[in-house]
Amino acid sequence: MRYLLQRLGFYLFTAWAAITINFFIPRLMPGDPVQALITRYQGQLDSKAIDSLRTLFGLDNESSIWVQYLDYWGNLFRGDLGTSFTYFPTGVSDIIGQSLPWTLGLMGLTTVISFLLGTGIGIYAGWRRGSWLDNMLPVTTFLSAIPYFWLGLIAIALFAVQWSVFPASGGYDNSLVPAFDWPFISSTIYHGTLPALTIVVSAIAGWILGMRNMMVSVTAEDYVLVAQAKGLPERRVMFSYAARNAILPSISNFALSLGFIVGGTLLVEMVFSYPGIGYILFQGVGAKDYPLMQGVFLIITLAVLAANLVADLIYLLLDPRTRREA
Amino acid sequence: MALQATEAAVAAADTEAAPRRDRLRFLRNGKTLVGLAILGVFVLLGIFGELLAPYDPSARGDQLMASPSWDHPFGTTQTGQDIFSQILVGTRGVLVVGFVAAVLATVLGVLIGVTAGYLGGFGDDALSSLSNIFLVIPGLPLIIIITSFLPETSDLTIAAVIGLTSWAWGARVLRAQTLSLRNRDYVQAARATGESTWRIIVFELLPNLTPVIASGFIGTVIFAVLSNITLAFIGIADISEWNWGTVLFWAQSNQALAQDAWWWFVPAGLCIALLGTALALINFGIDEFINPRLRNDKADRAVRMRVGFTPVLRAERAAATASATASAAAPVATVPAPAEPPEPAAASDGPTRKDDPA
Numbered sequence: 001m002r003y004l005l006q007r008l009g010f011y012l013f014t015a016w017a018a019i020t021i022n023f024f025i026p027r028l029m030p031g032d033p034v035q036a037l038i039t040r041y042q043g044q045l046d047s048k049a050i051d052s053l054r055t056l057f058g059l060d061n062e063s064s065i066w067v068q069y070l071d072y073w074g075n076l077f078r079g080d081l082g083t084s085f086t087y088f089p090t091g092v093s094d095i096i097g098q099s100l101p102w103t104l105g106l107m108g109l110t111t112v113i114s115f116l117l118g119t120g121i122g123i124y125a126g127w128r129r130g131s132w133l134d135n136m137l138p139v140t141t142f143l144s145a146i147p148y149f150w151l152g153l154i155a156i157a158l159f160a161v162q163w164s165v166f167p168a169s170g171g172y173d174n175s176l177v178p179a180f181d182w183p184f185i186s187s188t189i190y191h192g193t194l195p196a197l198t199i200v201v202s203a204i205a206g207w208i209l210g211m212r213n214m215m216v217s218v219t220a221e222d223y224v225l226v227a228q229a230k231g232l233p234e235r236r237v238m239f240s241y242a243a244r245n246a247i248l249p250s251i252s253n254f255a256l257s258l259g260f261i262v263g264g265t266l267l268v269e270m271v272f273s274y275p276g277i278g279y280i281l282f283q284g285v286g287a288k289d290y291p292l293m294q295g296v297f298l299i300i301t302l303a304v305l306a307a308n309l310v311a312d313l314i315y316l317l318l319d320p321r322t323r324r325e326a
Numbered sequence: 327m328a329l330q331a332t333e334a335a336v337a338a339a340d341t342e343a344a345p346r347r348d349r350l351r352f353l354r355n356g357k358t359l360v361g362l363a364i365l366g367v368f369v370l371l372g373i374f375g376e377l378l379a380p381y382d383p384s385a386r387g388d389q390l391m392a393s394p395s396w397d398h399p400f401g402t403t404q405t406g407q408d409i410f411s412q413i414l415v416g417t418r419g420v421l422v423v424g425f426v427a428a429v430l431a432t433v434l435g436v437l438i439g440v441t442a443g444y445l446g447g448f449g450d451d452a453l454s455s456l457s458n459i460f461l462v463i464p465g466l467p468l469i470i471i472i473t474s475f476l477p478e479t480s481d482l483t484i485a486a487v488i489g490l491t492s493w494a495w496g497a498r499v500l501r502a503q504t505l506s507l508r509n510r511d512y513v514q515a516a517r518a519t520g521e522s523t524w525r526i527i528v529f530e531l532l533p534n535l536t537p538v539i540a541s542g543f544i545g546t547v548i549f550a551v552l553s554n555i556t557l558a559f560i561g562i563a564d565i566s567e568w569n570w571g572t573v574l575f576w577a578q579s580n581q582a583l584a585q586d587a588w589w590w591f592v593p594a595g596l597c598i599a600l601l602g603t604a605l606a607l608i609n610f611g612i613d614e615f616i617n618p619r620l621r622n623d624k625a626d627r628a629v630r631m632r633v634g635f636t637p638v639l640r641a642e643r644a645a646a647t648a649s650a651t652a653s654a655a656a657p658v659a660t661v662p663a664p665a666e667p668p669e670p671a672a673a674s675d676g677p678t679r680k681d682d683p684a
Contacts, residue, residue, distance in 0.1 A: 014459045021463075022471075029475040138603075141610075145602025147552055149559060150574065150595035157583050157591075168583070256461060260549075263466030267556060271578075281467070285474055285560055297471045304464050 007312045011305045018301040022294055023072050027065070081298070082291030086283050092295035095280060100299065102171055103276030106192060107265045110199040117200070118207025119250060123243045125208065126215020137209065144205035148264035152198045152271035159194055166194040169273035195272045199265055210253055214246035221245070248319055255311035258304050266300075358611025364604035368597075372418040379411035383568050394589050401589035404580045412573050413593055419569035420551055420601070423485045427550035430489025432543045435496025440535070442497070443504025444527060454501060460494035469553055470562060479564045484557060488550045496542035503538050507531055541612040548605045555598060570594040 075081070081092035125133040160168035173187040218224065219242050227237045266278030273279055277296055284292035371378070381387070387406030394401045400409035442453035472487050473479055507513060508531075516526050532539075557563040558571025561579075565572050573594045577583075582590040 010455075010458065011462075013455070014462050017459045018463050021468075025471060026475060029477075138607075141606045142599055142603045145548070145606055146595065146599040147555060149556065150591070150598065153574070153578070153583060153591050154595070157586075157588055161583055161586060259462065259464035260466070262464045263556075266467065267560075270560060281470070282560060285470065285562060288474070290475070293471055293474060297467050300467050301463055305462060308462055 081295035122211025140205035149267035361607030375414040381408040424551040426485035427488035428546040434493035439497035439500030443501040
């Protein structure tokens with residue numbers, strides 16, 4: 001319990017730090033990009049949008065930085081992340097609300113798949129050290145060195161342009177109205193397959209390698225030796241004795257590499273024009289839509305923090321030692 | 327790790343013999359050799375690329391969208407630019423950003439990590455909270471946000487942004503390693519003889535941290551290269567400076583995919599993957615150097631021990647985790663698992679550590 005509270009405290013602190021960083025980035029930057037933007041969008045921004053921009057970016061020269069900071073927090077608690085330029089006059093929070101489920105679905109599913117597959121292969125490769133599987137390791141290294149987005153480009157070139165098995169872009173058939181019925185769901189799956197495959201192929205190598213190396217270390221432990229000496233079936237020694245212990249670092253690694261996975265997934269969305277957060281970020285970057293970009297960054301960070309907390313909880317369930325100190 | 331540490335400690339007396347033998351062993355590793363060779367080729371291309379390039383990468387030609395031929399080994403773009411020249415000229419930018427960012431991140435990581443590990447107490451708490459925060463905040467989105475606010479985005483600016491945001495992995499690993507070294511006998515002895523703190527850190531601790539620093543450095547190079555290319559690809563970086571990401575940016579924005587112009591984006595991607603693989607292989611070499619159990623050479627295979635009968639070297643378990651992530655193309659590539667606590671829970675060092683300032 002103490003452990004959990006500690007972690008919770010740490011994540012709250014990190015969330016505060018991330019929000020504060022987000023607050024200060026536009027204020028610390030040289031030049032004044034936002035003033036330029038306001039001039040550019042002069043006719044299109046109403047006074048309310050300009051007000052919210054002033055709060056977001058500190059153009060409010062009358063009030064002190066402290067008052068600006070409090071205003072910023074106030075806006076956050078009201079769910080007001082400013083107004084987007086690209087999707088004017090929609091609020092940033094609305095846009096994010098629409099795209100977040102897509103990203104969560106795609107990322108969640110691919111992460112689970114690549115974790116299960118990669119860990120499984122890793123367990124086997126580590127158990128049978130020195131077998132042909134070890135020769136596959138350089139291949140996985142090569143795959144993991146490929147940027148996600150480039151693999152996406154190749155996937156589009158092969159499966160969408162060359163053979164047209166899967167659609168090249170979008171999250172669903174544009175002629176359909178998003179609803180919870182079969183045509184829409186099947187169209188979502190059909191459109192999501194290629195991006196999902198891309199992410200799984202890029203992400204899996206890390207899992208395989210991490211798990212394999214942990215297995216190699218764990219199989220040398222005395223308790224594995226004892227389990228074998230007792231004449232337990234090999235399958236049981238492999239899974240219940242070796243893999244069970246080897247998987248712990250894999251999970252904490254996962255929590256730590258999450259930020260990186262998220263980055264890769266965002267890019268895959270950009271390449272496939274998948275209607276998630278990454279695509280929104282891409283649009284924002286292209287149009288210099290600062291409120292949108294900052295909102296997306298904030299949401300991504302908070303989501304990663306939440307996922308880390310979940311990983312901690314899983315760790316707590318799996319490793320009795322962390323519970324003992326309670 | 328322990329083995330290597332004592333070796334180095336013994337060798338401290340006569341610095342000549344032992345470390346040299348070690349260095350040779352590191353180089354004899356096949357993976358390292360392959361990695362270094364590929365990296366060497368890219369470095370040469372980075373230096374001489376502009377001289378070797380047959381065309382001016384930005385010059386328009388009369389052959390539009392030509393597929394690869396002897397005149398244009400990687401084909402041409404929509405405006406007749408030679409893609410082979412673009413890749414050659416672009417190599418330098420990629421390598422410069424990668425290495426400058428990694429040097430910056432490594433220096434920061436060593437400063438923060440070793441200081442935190444050696445000092446302990448409040449300084450440690452503050453510094454390790456700082457690095458944990460930077461670890462959890464997703465790096466790429468942060469880099470995208472910062473660079474898009476910057477008025478100019480030259481190679482060096484981008485390298486600085488990447489370096490300043492990606493030191494946390496190194497710092498975390500080095501802190502753990504320093505913690506375990508801090509109370510070794512030879513460090514205690516050095517302290518007892520009245521050596522100054524900085525002298526202990528520089529001459530007693532740092533030599534033993536070298537493999538960890540090196541593998542962190544390589545991991546950061548991979549991450550920096552990928553980030554830089556990504557920034558160029560989504561059009562944040564200065565697109566007037568050629569690098570592999572810029573090539574991909576133009577390919578994407580000119581619909582190379584739909585026009586079936588595979589030669590426009592395949593070579594750049596393969597170069598990225600080759601460079602990343604080379605760096606990862608060097609890192610494997612370093613890992614195997616640190617942790618002999620990961621080695622998979624012929625001698626090992628000849629014995630072909632049964633599972634569970636491998637000789638055990640106690641202190642090594644955690645170092646194995648060190649290599650666990652070595653592949654992922656990121657500072658992820660480095661080590662979440664510190665080498666010091668004896669349990670496999672070593673990797674959970676972060677979660678169990680008192681880093682809660684609230």
